[in-house]
Amino acid sequence: MSSYRIEGGRPLDGCLKVQGAKNSVLPILAATLLAPGQSTIHNCPDLSDVSATLDILALLGCRVDREGDTVTVDASVLTRAGIPDRLMREMRSSVIFLGALLARLGTAELSYPGGCELGPRPIDLHLAALRTLGAEIREEQGCLRCRGNGNMRGRELCLSMPSVGATENAMLAACGCPGVTAIVGAAREPEIVDLQNFLRAMGAEVTGAGGSVICVRGGRSLHPAEYRVVGDRIAAATYLCAAGAAGGRVELTGVEPGHLTAVLTCLEQAGCAVHTGPEALSLECCAPLKGIAPVRTAPYPGFPTDAQALLMAALAGGEGTTMFVENIFDSRYRHVDELCRMGADIQVAGRVAVVTGVGKLHGAAVRSTDLRGGAALVVAGLGAEGVTTVSGLRHIRRGYDGLDRGLRALGARIWEE
Ligand code: EPZ
Numbered sequence: 001m002s003s004y005r006i007e008g009g010r011p012l013d014g015c016l017k018v019q020g021a022k023n024s025v026l027p028i029l030a031a032t033l034l035a036p037g038q039s040t041i042h043n044c045p046d047l048s049d050v051s052a053t054l055d056i057l058a059l060l061g062c063r064v065d066r067e068g069d070t071v072t073v074d075a076s077v078l079t080r081a082g083i084p085d086r087l088m089r090e091m092r093s094s095v096i097f098l099g100a101l102l103a104r105l106g107t108a109e110l111s112y113p114g115g116c117e118l119g120p121r122p123i124d125l126h127l128a129a130l131r132t133l134g135a136e137i138r139e140e141q142g143c144l145r146c147r148g149n150g151n152m153r154g155r156e157l158c159l160s161m162p163s164v165g166a167t168e169n170a171m172l173a174a175c176g177c178p179g180v181t182a183i184v185g186a187a188r189e190p191e192i193v194d195l196q197n198f199l200r201a202m203g204a205e206v207t208g209a210g211g212s213v214i215c216v217r218g219g220r221s222l223h224p225a226e227y228r229v230v231g232d233r234i235a236a237a238t239y240l241c242a243a244g245a246a247g248g249r250v251e252l253t254g255v256e257p258g259h260l261t262a263v264l265t266c267l268e269q270a271g272c273a274v275h276t277g278p279e280a281l282s283l284e285c286c287a288p289l290k291g292i293a294p295v296r297t298a299p300y301p302g303f304p305t306d307a308q309a310l311l312m313a314a315l316a317g318g319e320g321t322t323m324f325v326e327n328i329f330d331s332r333y334r335h336v337d338e339l340c341r342m343g344a345d346i347q348v349a350g351r352v353a354v355v356t357g358v359g360k361l362h363g364a365a366v367r368s369t370d371l372r373g374g375a376a377l378v379v380a381g382l383g384a385e386g387v388t389t390v391s392g393l394r395h396i397r398r399g400y401d402g403l404d405r406g407l408r409a410l411g412a413r414i415w416e417e
Contacts, residue, residue: 003391004404006381007413008363011248014410016239018255019045019401020069021232024194026093027168028229029053031195032073033060033100034175035202037224043254044071044229045401048394052091056083060101075104075224082109085142091398092116095123098146099169102135103176103218106148112139117370117395119330125159125166132157133170133177154179154218162187162212162299168195171216175204178219186214189300190259194230201225231255231279235400237263237307238375240283242407244272244314245383249284250410257281262303266292266311270318291320291357297328309335309376316344317383318357326351335373338366342380342388360385368392371399378403382412389417 020043030053032039044050044066054064054071061079065072081101088094092113101108113123127137127144134151137144154177159166167187174181186192188210196209202225205217236255243250244267257264257276264274264281270289275282292315297305305328315322316339326332333353336346342361347354363386368374374396381388390396393416396403404414 001391002393002416003389004378004393005415005417006378006388006390008246008381008384008386008388010246010411010413012243012246012250012382012410012412013248015251015253016406016409017253018231018236018239020229021191021194022047022049022399023164024191024229025050026053027096027172027191027195028198028227029057029071029073030096030100031172031198031202032057032062032224033075033078033104034172035222035224036076038072038074039224040226041071042069042228044069045232047397047399047401049091049398052087053094056087056094056097059083059087078105081105081107083111085111088113092121093165095126096165096168096172098126098130098144099172102130102146102148102152102173106150108146110144112142112144117334118332125161125163126169129157129159129166129170130173133173133181135173148176152177154181154216156182156184159183159185161185164189164192167192167214171195171199171206171214174216174218175199175222176218179217181216181218183214184212186212187299188212190230190233190256198225198227201227230259233259234304234306234372236260238310238379238403239406239410240267241310241314242379242382242410242412243283244270244285244289245317245379246412247285248411249282251280251282253280255279255281262301263307263311266295266303269293270315288359289315289318289357291315291322294323294325296325305329305332306372308332309372310379312346312353312355313339313376313380314383315355315357316346316380317359317361319359321354321356324353324355326353334369335376338369338377339380341366342384344380362386363388365389368395371395375400375403378407378414382407
């Protein structure tokens with residue numbers, strides 16, 4: 001099983017263009033099903049989650065092609081409306097295909113997406129939203145059988161919590177519902193705005209993304225589109241936290257600083273100097289990170305749950321104490337035990353984790369527990385004295401297009417072995 005070997009304790013210094021956003025690309029690829037013809041997506045990162053999504057599109061009958069960071073999807077002829085269990089298990093966020101298949105074909109069948117390393121991943125909000133739009137959804141032996149039956153109509157639907165996936169599923173299904181759908185209590189993430197912009201490029205009438213009410217006038221025929229996805233704000237946060245852990249100066253391009261304000265604020269509080277420009281930002285860290293005010297994860301624009309492990313890893317090797325409260329997922333501290341193997345002092349009680357910086361972590365052999373937890377171990381290894389090996393790279397490959405390559409561009413001593 002391959003792993004990363006990291007020689008820590010060296011400051012970073014370099015410039016990197018950040019990959020396209022995984023959490024934009026996945027719903028946008030699902031959205032290509034809404035219209036016959038070939039859509040072209042630029043700035044598409046090479047990730048295992050993207051490959052899994054392309055496999056599903058091909059299985060549904062699409063012609064899929066990739067050239068560098070450009071992916072084309074021809075959804076002219078769909079030959080099935082179902083996603084088999086093995087592909088659903090590969091990537092639970094494939095539930096996003098529900099809305100797109102209902103809109104295009106009026107029917108969809110997929111096995112119930114399971115939980116994942118972050119704990120149970122319910123989809124009750126997704127199903128409630130689609131049922132409000134008129135879908136008949138039967139849950140039988142672990143399979144979801146969805147039918148529009150010609151009853152899908154634009155309606156007002158309320159999300160009891162701003163679920164990213166449920167918002168996206170509702171937007172996609174609403175494109176196939178004649179009339180106006182108002183999604184109240186929508187998630188406000190930048191990836192939702194990216195999806196809106198792609199749908200608009202397809203000729204859809206969608207407004208309000210980025211706010212808590214999104215309106216879709218559906219039932220119109222759409223056409224394929226060409227689109228460039230935004231930069232990945234969580235990948236950017238990863239490189240910034242790496243600089244916070246190891247010290248030095250990094251410059252990132254291809255990402256909108258306004259998409260990671262909450263993370264930048266924490267890093268500045270911890271003592272980093274941050275400068276921002278259009279689609280670019282730089283961070284300099286010349287001293288051990290200090291403890292900061294409590295970090296509470298929250299829906300966007302709050303502190304992103306996906307950056308919790310990354311910031312924790314950087315602060316663990318600093319000085320001072322910081323409290324984290326993980327409010328989004330039930331099991332998102334699985335990286336803590338691995339960080340403690342590197343000498344971190346972190347106490348967990350339920351949703352709360354208290355990190356007391358120990359000045360310097362030491363290298364160790366550690367194992368990725370999930371996507372961002374694995375990246376957090378790499379961040380910790382860069383700041384640690386000595387050599388760290390991080391195994392379980394399959395988790396990291398889900399969301400990073402060459403994390404080691406990107407870090408080497410910033411001066412890190414990291415190789416895959
Ligand atoms: C998206 O997941 C992201 N994934 C996650 O990124 C991210 O952590 C999450 O949003 C929160 O920002 C993609 O976009 C592919 P949610 P999603 O629905 O849509 C509960 C990464 O690291 N909930 O906003 O699944 C749920 O259990 C990944 O890139 C329900 O209760 O997240 C969670 O506690 C990890 N019922 C909370 O809402 C539902 O029907 C937020 O989930 C749906 C969600």
